Amino acid sequence: xxxxxxxxxxxxxxxxxxxxxxxxxxxxxxxxxxxxxxxxxxxxxxxxxxxxxxxxxxxxxxxxxxxxxxxxxxxxxxxxxxxxxxxxxxxxxxxxxxxxxxxxxxxxxxxxx
Amino acid sequence: xxxxxxxxxxxxxxxxxxxxxxxxxxxxxxxxxxxxxxxxxxxxxxxxxxxxxxxxxxxxxxxxxxxxxxxxxxxxxxxxxxxxxxxxxxxxxxxxxxxxxxxxxxxxxxxxx
Numbered sequence: 001x002x003x004x005x006x007x008x009x010x011x012x013x014x015x016x017x018x019x020x021x022x023x024x025x026x027x028x029x030x031x032x033x034x035x036x037x038x039x040x041x042x043x044x045x046x047x048x049x050x051x052x053x054x055x056x057x058x059x060x061x062x063x064x065x066x067x068x069x070x071x072x073x074x075x076x077x078x079x080x081x082x083x084x085x086x087x088x089x090x091x092x093x094x095x096x097x098x099x100x101x102x103x104x105x106x107x108x109x110x111x112x113x
Numbered sequence: 114x115x116x117x118x119x120x121x122x123x124x125x126x127x128x129x130x131x132x133x134x135x136x137x138x139x140x141x142x143x144x145x146x147x148x149x150x151x152x153x154x155x156x157x158x159x160x161x162x163x164x165x166x167x168x169x170x171x172x173x174x175x176x177x178x179x180x181x182x183x184x185x186x187x188x189x190x191x192x193x194x195x196x197x198x199x200x201x202x203x204x205x206x207x208x209x210x211x212x213x214x215x216x217x218x219x220x221x222x223x224x225x226x
Contacts, residue, residue: 033211033212035214035215037217043201043219043220043222044217044218044219044220045156045203045217045220047214047215047216047217050214091155091156095211098169099144099146099161099163099168099169099207099211100146100158100161100169100171101146101148101156101158101205101211101215102158103155103156103157104155105154105155106155
């Protein structure tokens, strides 16, 4: 069975602070894909990143960076110099041999001015 | 670029009524997925179709049914609606079972009163 755990239910930071959202996953598959999605108050799911299990290279995209560590089954997401517009619910998700996505419970990030 | 189109955006129904949600995938995407997201919860997989055949089934109630048509659009039919069916329903589409990622629609917000 697949499982994604986002232990941080809510995080509140002040603008310009760095913040890391944790994601731990469980799967017995050797081939799998990990995703992060952002869900702003308007409700849509915005794709942020996809990473396959064979690519442990960390990635940086502007203020966003992702740290994938197979040894600890973690795929953490860091926002550098957070902004108010980053306030949203962030979901980590896992795709294994089936094509469905299994989502974590989400982390509500609030960035205060 | 064309996105996944869901209609309607909002729907209000009374208990025991029937609702039909529609999803138009990105052109050339051959797989469609339906997810249900209750208030404050993560999206839960309902069902998926690949090349017009059901490819996977999740926690979809027996009162719900879905299909994918020859033009690849999909419809989720919900009967005998209950208050607990109130949720945001997402459709996503992908090419070849999601190996290259998923694109989500903006969702249909169903309210059962």
